[in-house]
Amino acid sequence: xxSVGLHLPTLSVQEGDNxxxxxxxxxxxxxxxxxxxxxxxxxxxFIIDIRSNMDKRQGQRVTVLLNKTVKHLSLQIAATQPGxxxxxxxxxxxxxxxxxxxxxxGTQLTVLP
Amino acid sequence: xxxITQSPRHKITETGRQVxxxxxxxxxxxxxxxxxxxxxxxxxxxxYSYGVQDTNKGEVxxxxxxxxxxxxxxxxxxxxxxxxxxSVYFCASSDARLGGNTDTQYFxxxxxxxxx
Numbered sequence: 662x663x664s665v666g667l668h669l670p671t672l673s674v675q676e677g678d679n680x681x682x683x684x685x686x687x688x689x690x691x692x693x694x695x696x697x698x699x700x701x702x703x704x705x706x707f708i709i710d711i712r713s714n715m716d717k718r719q720g721q722r723v724t725v726l727l728n729k730t731v732k733h734l735s736l737q738i739a740a741t742q743p744g745x746x747x748x749x750x751x752x753x754x755x756x757x758x759x760x761x762x763x764x765x766x767g768t769q770l771t772v773l774p
Numbered sequence: 775x776x777x778i779t780q781s782p783r784h785k786i787t788e789t790g791r792q793v794x795x796x797x798x799x800x801x802x803x804x805x806x807x808x809x810x811x812x813x814x815x816x817x818x819x820x821x822y823s824y825g826v827q828d829t830n831k832g833e834v835x836x837x838x839x840x841x842x843x844x845x846x847x848x849x850x851x852x853x854x855x856x857x858x859x860x861s862v863y864f865c866a867s868s869d870a871r872l873g874g875n876t877d878t879q880y881f882x883x884x885x886x887x888x889x890x
Binding site: 697 | 815816817819822832864866878879880881882883884
């Protein structure tokens with residue numbers, strides 16, 4: 662079936678650099694996307710979301726980009742800090758699916774000193 | 775502050791035993807969800823509920839059941855625990871209303887279950 666996936670399972674970046682985490686989805690009917698952060702031993706934490714009528718949305722140090730043409734979204738973290746080390750999940754909502762989210766398998770971000 | 779809690783945080787049980795994991799939210803959210811998280815599989819939906827007395831099966835519902843007798847709680851029961859049900863379980867809630875198509879889910883801290 663259709664699913665959300667991630668290009669890379671792990672990503673290591675130097676502290677202070679920018680991070681880019683990618684996510685591909687296959688269902689063109691998806692119209693709402695969320696990024697979650699999960700630290701070790703904790704539940705996923707909402708970071709930022711984006712509707713399909715937008716291409717870009719910015720939060721505090723984070724930006725989500727949505728490219729509907731190639732069914733791709735990315736999470737950009739500016740000036741990555743040690744506290745950003747975590748697993749990042751993207752999730753999609755399929756219109757008419759009764760509000761269920763489908764999650765990708767996650768990308769482990771490691772911030773190097 | 776409103777929150778979502780899970781208990782116990784850790785549980786060890788034996789094969790064949792019945793186990794119930796609790797989930798309680800104080801946001802007054804309509805929707806509640808149970809997921810399991812295993813290495814290589816991400817988050818998989820077990821059961822969900824859109825309101826009191828409403829329950830629905832998710833992707834991996836076999837061997838699990840839920841009941842929704844009030845807005846705040848959605849307990850997850852493993853009828854006869856199996857080793858394959860060793861996992862980390864997360865409860866989530868959201869406030870998406872009928873007709874809406876956005877569904878930000880807020881997660882609890884998780885329960886680590888080991889079935890021996």
